[in-house]
Amino acid sequence: MKLFRIRGGVNLEGRKELTAHKDVILDLVIPDLLHIPVQQHIGTPAAPLVEVDDYVLKGQLIADGIGSVSAPIHAPTSGIILRIGEYPVAHPSGLPALTMTLEPDGLDKWCELPKPLDPETASAKEIAERVSEAGIVGMGGATFPSAVKLNLGEHYNLDMLVINGAECEPYLTCDDRIMRDRPEMTIKGVKAMMKALGVSKALIAIEKNKPEAFHAMEKYAADYEGITVVDVPARYPMGSEKHLVQALTGRETPAAGLTADLSVVVHNVATAFAIYGAVYHGRPLISRVVTVSGRAIKKPGNYYVLIGTPISFLTDICGGFTEKPKQLLMGGPMMGQPIPNIVVPIIKGSSGILALTEAEIKERRAMPCIRCGGCVAVCPCGLVPLELAALIRHDDLTGAAKIGLKDCVGCGSCSYICPAHLPLVQYFNYAKGRLKADEANRKKQEKTKILVDSKNLRKEEIKRIRMEKFAKQKAEAAKAKLEKEAKDAEETL
Amino acid sequence: MSFIPPISGPYLRENSDVRKIMLLVMLALLPATAYGFYLFGWPAIILFLVTLGSALFFEMICLAIAGRSISTYTLDGSAILTAWLLALSLPPWAPWWIAVIGSGIAIIIAKQIFGGLGQNVFNPAMVARVALLISFPLEMTYFIQPVPFLNEGAPSFMDGLGIIFGGSNFDAVSSASLLDFIKTEVGQGAALDQVMAGRYQPENWLLGNSISSMGEGSALLIMIGGIALMFLRVISWHIPLSILISIALFASVFHMIDGARYPDAMVHLLSGATMLGAFFIATDPVTSPVTPKGQIIFGFGLGALVFIIRTWAAYPEGMAFAVLLMNAMTPLIDRYIRPRIFGRTRQGDPLDIQEEL
Ligand code: SF4
Ligand code: SF4
Numbered sequence: 001m002k003l004f005r006i007r008g009g010v011n012l013e014g015r016k017e018l019t020a021h022k023d024v025i026l027d028l029v030i031p032d033l034l035h036i037p038v039q040q041h042i043g044t045p046a047a048p049l050v051e052v053d054d055y056v057l058k059g060q061l062i063a064d065g066i067g068s069v070s071a072p073i074h075a076p077t078s079g080i081i082l083r084i085g086e087y088p089v090a091h092p093s094g095l096p097a098l099t100m101t102l103e104p105d106g107l108d109k110w111c112e113l114p115k116p117l118d119p120e121t122a123s124a125k126e127i128a129e130r131v132s133e134a135g136i137v138g139m140g141g142a143t144f145p146s147a148v149k150l151n152l153g154e155h156y157n158l159d160m161l162v163i164n165g166a167e168c169e170p171y172l173t174c175d176d177r178i179m180r181d182r183p184e185m186t187i188k189g190v191k192a193m194m195k196a197l198g199v200s201k202a203l204i205a206i207e208k209n210k211p212e213a214f215h216a217m218e219k220y221a222a223d224y225e226g227i228t229v230v231d232v233p234a235r236y237p238m239g240s241e242k243h244l245v246q247a248l249t250g251r252e253t254p255a256a257g258l259t260a261d262l263s264v265v266v267h268n269v270a271t272a273f274a275i276y277g278a279v280y281h282g283r284p285l286i287s288r289v290v291t292v293s294g295r296a297i298k299k300p301g302n303y304y305v306l307i308g309t310p311i312s313f314l315t316d317i318c319g320g321f322t323e324k325p326k327q328l329l330m331g332g333p334m335m336g337q338p339i340p341n342i343v344v345p346i347i348k349g350s351s352g353i354l355a356l357t358e359a360e361i362k363e364r365r366a367m368p369c370i371r372c373g374g375c376v377a378v379c380p381c382g383l384v385p386l387e388l389a390a391l392i393r394h395d396d397l398t399g400a401a402k403i404g405l406k407d408c409v410g411c412g413s414c415s416y417i418c419p420a421h422l423p424l425v426q427y428f429n430y431a432k433g434r435l436k437a438d439e440a441n442r443k444k445q446e447k448t449k450i451l452v453d454s455k456n457l458r459k460e461e462i463k464r465i466r467m468e469k470f471a472k473q474k475a476e477a478a479k480a481k482l483e484k485e486a487k488d489a490e491e492t493l
Numbered sequence: 494m495s496f497i498p499p500i501s502g503p504y505l506r507e508n509s510d511v512r513k514i515m516l517l518v519m520l521a522l523l524p525a526t527a528y529g530f531y532l533f534g535w536p537a538i539i540l541f542l543v544t545l546g547s548a549l550f551f552e553m554i555c556l557a558i559a560g561r562s563i564s565t566y567t568l569d570g571s572a573i574l575t576a577w578l579l580a581l582s583l584p585p586w587a588p589w590w591i592a593v594i595g596s597g598i599a600i601i602i603a604k605q606i607f608g609g610l611g612q613n614v615f616n617p618a619m620v621a622r623v624a625l626l627i628s629f630p631l632e633m634t635y636f637i638q639p640v641p642f643l644n645e646g647a648p649s650f651m652d653g654l655g656i657i658f659g660g661s662n663f664d665a666v667s668s669a670s671l672l673d674f675i676k677t678e679v680g681q682g683a684a685l686d687q688v689m690a691g692r693y694q695p696e697n698w699l700l701g702n703s704i705s706s707m708g709e710g711s712a713l714l715i716m717i718g719g720i721a722l723m724f725l726r727v728i729s730w731h732i733p734l735s736i737l738i739s740i741a742l743f744a745s746v747f748h749m750i751d752g753a754r755y756p757d758a759m760v761h762l763l764s765g766a767t768m769l770g771a772f773f774i775a776t777d778p779v780t781s782p783v784t785p786k787g788q789i790i791f792g793f794g795l796g797a798l799v800f801i802i803r804t805w806a807a808y809p810e811g812m813a814f815a816v817l818l819m820n821a822m823t824p825l826i827d828r829y830i831r832p833r834i835f836g837r838t839r840q841g842d843p844l845d846i847q848e849e850l
Binding site: 360 | 504506565609611612783784788833836837841844
């Protein structure tokens with residue numbers, strides 16, 4: 001298939017050899033405690049349906065999605081709800097979040113699951129509904145509720161599904177392993193998604209550094225009409241949704257728009273696999289494949305893990321650390337989140353747990369920018385990162401917004417390449433956060449102002465009505481007086 | 494809404510480093526520098542060391558005054574590189590105080606007052622070169638016929654000290670540089686081919702057996718260093734190539750119009766500071782544009798200015814002036830020449846979907 005060039009990007013050392021060749025470990029023992037945050041997706045947090053001391057079965061709904069962009073949460077195993085309260089999670093803010101703690105009873109007893117659907121006969125709506133009920137979210141790390149994306153056909157004229165199997169982040173191999181080990185299920189999931197979206201064409205994009213996955217997927221895709229497996233260049237950030245679509249179709253998603261504007265919807269490989277489970281077996285999303293890697297991990301590998309499993313449990317399973325890790329991460333080394341505490345749980349979007357050594361990170365002291373232009377050359381979004389950084393340093397956030405701060409996808413290519421080791425992405429995330437907070441504040445103030453204004457308006461209206469009434473009364477009185485005088489005059493005549 | 498600054502990656506870094514870049518540039522300068530030492534002997538070596546030493550001294554004093562880490566910033570290599578480039582563009586037997594004043598201007602005025610590494614608008618070495626040329630025209634145009642090492646009449650170490658620090662009447666054949674010579678003679682009405690006869694042998698310029706500044710003698714060796722830097726991706730081709738093409742273009746056109754007045758492209762490319770300027774000075778990242786397109790505009794303008802100054806202005810050599818003038822244009826170029834943002838038109842509006850379909 002003809003591919004198209006995308007701007008910028010960097011060639012990263014994959015470091016996937018640490019885990020790529022190992023089979024996924026499926027039969028982990030159940031941890032002593034599972035910590036299940038109510039927010040594992042983008043959107044409104046789910047609302048707990050259980051109380052402390054409730055007994056729950058595996059797969060039972062324990063928190064329900066609220067509003068249109070949200071996702072329900074299910075019990076990963078059977079057991080007792082021990083506690084509902086704040087607990088550390090891997091979130092950029094570093095703050096704890098509302099979490100349900102489950103003490104497994106070891107029986108791993110399933111609740112009654114919804115009936116399997118046959119994508120051939122089920123309606124698009126039924127499939128999307130099933131995906132929504134199963135609490136499936138984008139599992140590449142974006143964690144956007146998948147059902148919302150499957151329903152995009154209601155508002156957009158769609159014609160293609162793209163399955164993102166690029167896995168362009170170094171170290172991560174969980175998608176690679178899913179495609180190698182479960183190609184048939186993944187492709188069945190893709191088929192169900194095509195049905196839900198109402199499209200007849202699907203492209204599965206896999207980076208060239210995963211030939212085994214490519215061949216496995218291609219072998220099974222041959223049985224299905226409309227599904228093509230494409231190998232794309234291994235160049236970071238190939239897995240960025242809009243850039244992947246550009247590489248495949250040559251078309252650029254408009255700023256602030258969706259790929260759906262180009263009639264394309266993108267889903268991740270692991271998501272397709274989860275959707276297979278939900279549609280064909282009625283299973284909610286309660287576990288996922290996680291890559292545990294980094295040179296500080298003794299036995300790196302891929303593990304099939306229950307949602308809510310503490311990281312410490314996983315690192316123990318991996319034989320602990322070879323040395324004190326310099327940085328613990330959830331996700332890939334380019335865009336992943338630092339883990340504040342080893343007790344934080346695996347959530348739906350956790351593609352990887354990385355324990356990186358000092359030598360791997362090569363953290364070095366920041367120097368002044370020498371204007372080398374490296375960051376400009378690699379930015380896939382066509383930005384001028386050094387200028388953005390300079391404006392942000394001078395606290396000119398509006399200026400930064402004007403030259404495209406909001407168009408930055410945060411891929412980190414600029415920081416990666418910078419010879420001055422400037423924390424560019426750090427600046428950008430800081431500024432984006434501030435702008436968002438300012439925006440929220442402004443909206444709030446506007447709202448208050450509208451309220452106050454309307455109150456003032458009402459007051460004036462009342463005053464005006466009163467004045468009118470008064471004037472009318474006065475006029476009437478005057479008129480009456482005149483009439484009376486006229487009458488009196490008449491009478492005196 | 495309260496605001497918590499997020500912590501972000503990436504937690505991977507390429508092996509690039511400011512210090513490493515400076516070091517590679519110096520390595521690339523080594524062949525031309527060593528050849529300059531060979532040609533001009535001990536005085537050149539001593540002058541070179543005086544330039545570097547004084548630059549480091551000024552850098553440390555400025556850092557100390559500014560309260561910045563002396564070890565980190567002195568070792569970043571930028572001061573040494575600046576002094577190195579300055580030394581290469583000095584007449585090889587210039588007196589010591591020229592070197593010291595030059596370093597002072599480059600480091601204190603052109604670099605540190607602007608805020609240090611990365612903050613300066615003008616190339617420090619070229620600021621110093623121009624300032625020296627204007628203030629001390631005599632010393633700055635005192636060129637000598639090279640007497641290479643081991644040749645009869647080459648100055649010894651003691652002679653070298655004497656030449657640089659004064660008090661020695663060492664016997665050297667002084668001479669004007671080729672560009673200077675052409676300018677004077679043609680200006681007095683002589684025909685170019687007569688002027689050139691006997692003075693211009695291209696193979697001499699290639700190898701560097703010419704009358705020139707310390708490091709500008711060998712176009713070939715400088716070019717080799719520059720091309721090595723391109724292969725190492727320390728510099729890109731955009732600036733050097735556009736400068737060379739621009740100079741060659743202008744020279745050829747005028748040479749075609751009046752061959753008796755205007756020397757051909759080869760003379761311009763191989764003599765004076767052309768090669769050093771194109772590969773090592775104009776490519777200074779701090780003072781040149783950041784986008785490839787901007788760099789091409791920068792290079793083309795720079796080449797044009799070099800030709801114009803050499804041909805019509807009062808100075809025979811135009812590189813330093815041209816670099817400074819284009820440095821001044823850099824912020825403007827960077828302001829208007831920028832990449833198109835993904836998903837937006839050049840004007841910054843979101844792309845039209847209909848148009849795309
Ligand atoms: S890569 Fe770093 S040093 Fe180079 S221009 Fe960008 S911010 Fe400056
Ligand atoms: S992090 Fe933002 S500015 Fe940096 S390269 Fe990626 S998109 Fe460009």
